Amino acid sequence: MRHVFGLLTVVAMFTALTGCSSQETNGDDAATETSVGDFSTESGAVSRVVVVRHAERAGSDADPDLASDGTDRANRLAAELASDPGVAVYATPYKRTQQTAAPTAKEWKVDVTTYEPARDPAPFIETVRTDHPTGVVLIVGHSETASSIVASLCGCEVAPIAETDFGNLYWVDLAADGRIVDYQHRTSY
Secondary structure (H helix, E strand, O other): OHHHHHHHHHHHHHHHHHOOEEEEEOOOOOOOOOOOOOOOHHHOEEEEEEEEEOOOEOOOOOOOOEOHHHHHHHHHHHHHHOOOOEEEEEEOOOHHHHHHHHHHHHHHOOOEEEOOOOOOOHHHHHHHHHHOOOEEEEEEEOOOOHHHHHHHHHOOOOOOOOOOOOOOEEEEEEEOOOOEEEEEEEOOO
C-alpha cells in the first residue's frame, strides 16, 4: 500500500510540475477529436508546434516523391491548419518532406525552411522556439525523427512511429515562459 501511495505521489508531482495535459485521439472519432486548427491563446499558450511525419511516399528509393495518397494527406493537413496563425514551416531536404510541407506553407504564405534531421533535436527545437516565440509552426520529419522532436518539445516519452504509419499528428502548445500548456497526439489526419 505504501508503494502505491508513493507512486501516486510521484505521478501527481510530475503532472503538477510539467503543467502539461496530454490527449491521444484517433482521427476516426470525430465526436471527441480536437482539431489542430483550433489554436487559441485563451489557455495561456502563445505558440504551437505541430509535428508530422511526411505523408505516403511513392516507391522505396532514397528520395521518392509523394504518392497520390500522400499528396491528398498533405492537402488535408494544409486545410486543417489554414485558420491557424502560421509563422513557419520546416522540412528536411528530402522531396517527400518538402512536398508534405508545401501545401501548408502555401496556405500560410511562408517559405519552407529546410533543416537537417539530427539524432539530438534539442538544438533545432531551441532555434525554432527562439525564432518563433508566437504563432504556429509546422515541422515535417520522418518516422525515426518526428517522435524525438516531439519528445524534445514536451519533455515526455513519445512512442516511435512505425515505418508503415503516415498519419500521426502531434502538437505542443507553449506559454511565453516556455512552459508546456498542452500536448496532443492524433493517430490520423
